Amino acid sequence: MSLLSVRDLAIDYATKGGSLHAVSRGTLEVGAGEVVGLVGESGCGKTTLARALTGVVPRNATFEAGEIVFEGRNLLGRPVSEWRDLLWRKISFVPQSSMNALDPVYRVGAQMDEVLRLRGGMGRAQARERTDELFRMVGLDPRRGTEYPHQFSGGMRQRAAIAMALALQPALVIADEPVTALDVIVQRQVLDTLRDLQARLGVSVLLVTHDISVVAYVCDRVVVMYAGEVVESGTARDVLETPRHPYTMGLTNAFPDLERAGGTLAPIAGGPPDLRHPPRGCRFAERCPFALARCRAETPPLVVAPNGHASACWRSDEAPALSELAKDPSTWTLTSTSAA
Missing domain, CATH: 3.40.50.300 (P-loop containing nucleotide triphosphate hydrolases)
Structure with a gap:
């Protein structure tokens, strides 16, 4: 099926x-x-x-x-x-423009954390660990999570959008x-x-x-x-x-x-x-x-x-x-x- x-x-x-x-x-x-x-x-x-x-x-x-x-x-x-x-x-969605998936005034790591905690029911420590794991999974340095979307290149933003889409293992x-x-x-x-x-x-x-x-x-x-x-x-x-x-x-x-x-x-x-x-x-x-x-x-x-x-x-x-x-x-x- x-x-x-x-x-x-x-x-x-x-x-x-x-x-x-x-x-x-x-x-x-x-x-x-x-x-x-x-x-x-x-x-x-x-x-x-x-x-x-x-x-x-x-x-x-x-x-x-x-x-x-x-x-x-x-x-x-x-x-x-x-x-x-x-x-x-x-079901998750990666939009046509990665900037449409990321809030420009919100740190990228914090946006990941929000999805994991509000939608995934994770605690703060677990969400932080999962965020770092997702960053590494798509080839991003977890330390970049403290930065804003405009500090990422287009390819990096797209990788972050993919990581967010995979956050809860859809x-x-x-x-x-x-x-x-x-x-x-x-x-x-x-x-x-x-x-x-x-x-x-x-x-x-x-x-x-x-x-x-x-x-x-x-x-x-x-x-x-x-x-x-x-x-x-x-x-x-x-x-x-x-x-x-x-x-x-x-x-x-x-x-x-x-x-x-x-x-x-x-x-x-x-x-x-x-x-x-x-x-x-x-x-x-x-x-x-x-x-x-x-x-x-x-x-x-x-x-x-x-x-x-x-x-x-x-x-x-x-x-x-x-x-x-x-x-x-x-x-x-x-x-x-x-x-x-």
């Missing part, structure tokens, strides 16, 4: 322009001790879905349908107090773009730290990112979102090496490949649709070079193959041939011309 199972989750935002359907078909699984990457471009609903798993959503957001089953319990419909009891103890850590604002060297250091801790502690991680290289580096499985819907999922190897949805093909082709050094990158033309008025059929159809009339009229279901590789595309059976065509930048240029 999965640690976390999200099934057909739908989340709307009430706006002046009408309901915005931020997540419409949110479906994913996270197994025990697994690192799952949730990937897609900005505005596709990744963060909304990730934050929904903690029950912390904006006031104008409503859960319209679906299930969030954690450790065998469907959290939707349960009292807010019961959901909040899971935070830190069972079963699931949700990390929302944890390395986006860092340079590539520090990105790798932070990702190595996260992966090492995940392996040593056996914690599950849902890693939200728009960066395919991050997914390839640390994730066991991948879930691809587009315009509020999950369009593909499977093992990292299956999804990245043999994508079955054109959007995933486009994402991988838009990323530099060392084996194709000097090759031309092929960006996906256009942008996601307005989710206040989502189009009929496949939401990627207007940007897809392989779209058929059926794609614009009927919504493709998320079909799971025997190996667990799932995709929502009417032409998924043609994926090998389409994937080869998608590697040619001119394929996407034609899309751009027709879209114009």
